[in-house]
Amino acid sequence: MEQVSRKAGSNIVLALDLPLGKPKKLLFQAKKILEAVHPHVCAVKFNHHLTLPLGLFGDLQDLLNQAKGFGLPTIMDCKINDIGSTNQTIAEYYFEAGFDAVTANPFVGWEDGLCPVFNKAKRMNRGVLLLVYMSHKGASEGYGQKIIGEEREKPQFQYRLFAERALKWGAAGAVVGSTYPEKIKELNLVLKEKVPIYSPGIGIQGGNTEITIKNGATYLIVGRAITQAENPLRIAIELKRIAHKSAK
Ligand code: XMP
Numbered sequence: 001m002e003q004v005s006r007k008a009g010s011n012i013v014l015a016l017d018l019p020l021g022k023p024k025k026l027l028f029q030a031k032k033i034l035e036a037v038h039p040h041v042c043a044v045k046f047n048h049h050l051t052l053p054l055g056l057f058g059d060l061q062d063l064l065n066q067a068k069g070f071g072l073p074t075i076m077d078c079k080i081n082d083i084g085s086t087n088q089t090i091a092e093y094y095f096e097a098g099f100d101a102v103t104a105n106p107f108v109g110w111e112d113g114l115c116p117v118f119n120k121a122k123r124m125n126r127g128v129l130l131l132v133y134m135s136h137k138g139a140s141e142g143y144g145q146k147i148i149g150e151e152r153e154k155p156q157f158q159y160r161l162f163a164e165r166a167l168k169w170g171a172a173g174a175v176v177g178s179t180y181p182e183k184i185k186e187l188n189l190v191l192k193e194k195v196p197i198y199s200p201g202i203g204i205q206g207g208n209t210e211i212t213i214k215n216g217a218t219y220l221i222v223g224r225a226i227t228q229a230e231n232p233l234r235i236a237i238e239l240k241r242i243a244h245k246s247a248k
Contacts, residue, residue: 001073001172001196001219005042010240011213011247013075013198014041015223016063017049026050027059031066033227037236038070045075045221046099056097064098073100079131080104080117088116091128095120101127101172106162107142110169118169127172132187133159135177135201159183163190173198173219178207181215188216202239209239213246 005011014037018026030050044067046060054060067074076099080087087108094102102121104114114128121128133143143162146155159176166174167190174191176184178201188197196218201207203225212220220243222236229235 001043004071004073005219007071008039008042009244010040010042011219011243012041012236012240013043013045013219013221014226014236015045015047015077015200015221017047017223017227019049019228021053023053023059026053027062030063033232034063034066034070036233037226038067038072040233040236040240041072042219043073043075045077045223047077051076051078056093061098068098075099075101075103075129077103080114081108083108084112084114084116087114088120091117091120095124095126099126101129103129103131103175105131106165110165114169118171121172122170128169129173129175129198130162130166130169130171132162132166132174133176133180133183135179135199135205135207139177139180159187160190163187163195166195167191171195175200175221176217177201177205178209178212178217178220179205181208181211184212184215184217209242210246213243 016030018029051060064074076094080090091102104117118128133139143159145158147158148155174195175198176187178199198219198221199212199217200221202209202220202222226232226235
């Protein structure tokens with residue numbers, strides 16, 4: 001990621017999300033957007049928006065190959081969140097399909113939870129991005145809870161613990177919503193630049209590019225602001241420019 005980002009002069013991860021549509025049309029639109037914006041992004045993140053209609057080993061392969069042809073790493077935002085054996089199968093399918101990284105939810109814990117996913121990723125030289133504080137409004141109801149126990153005397157915020165786990169488990173990234181810049185700042189101190197922050201929520205969800213970068217996010221995950229724009233290329237270039245300027 002770091003190398004591609006440096007080479008492209010961009011820290012924008014394209015979330016290639018499109019609204020409901022016919023598979024052939026979705027494939028055509030997604031390929032067109034990727035073709036246009038690829039020099040200005042450093043990775044492509046996929047979600048169920050395309051894996052469901054196109055099929056993991058079906059037409060989605062066309063898009064994965066296109067991204068790889070452009071030298072872009074690919075992330076599957078599958079938010080793995082089940083028991084260990086199921087989690088392992090999910091990760092295996094995505095890695096076999098060609099994804100470089102998957103997202104996972106730390107709420108399920110390590111033992112017989114995410115341990116098999118991290119082990120599999122390590123063996124296959126892939127990455128796991130851990131959700132630490134999501135970008136939507138209800139995030140505080142889970143990630144923002146104060147918890148007791150966990151051999152600590154004082155109550156602690158759930159997301160702080162998740163950031164510590166991202167470090168301990170060797171996550172390739174921590175996902176923190178751009179809609180909560182104060183959390184990005186706080187968690188950046190916990191993660192000590194050892195685990196980069198990936199921040200979704202720019203634009204339509206209300207996150208601001210400059211504020212997100214200035215508070216310590218390394219990568220910005222941007223979907224609809226680009227994919228639903230009249231001119232995706234213009235928006236990608238503009239976001240890249242603002243992010244680059246803000247990082248100085
Ligand atoms: P938009 O259109 O809002 O899309 O730019 C953002 C993309 O990122 C996903 N998303 C998240 N993924 N943790 C994640 O792992 C989050 O907190 C989060 N918030 C948004 C969203 O599903 C879409 O693909």
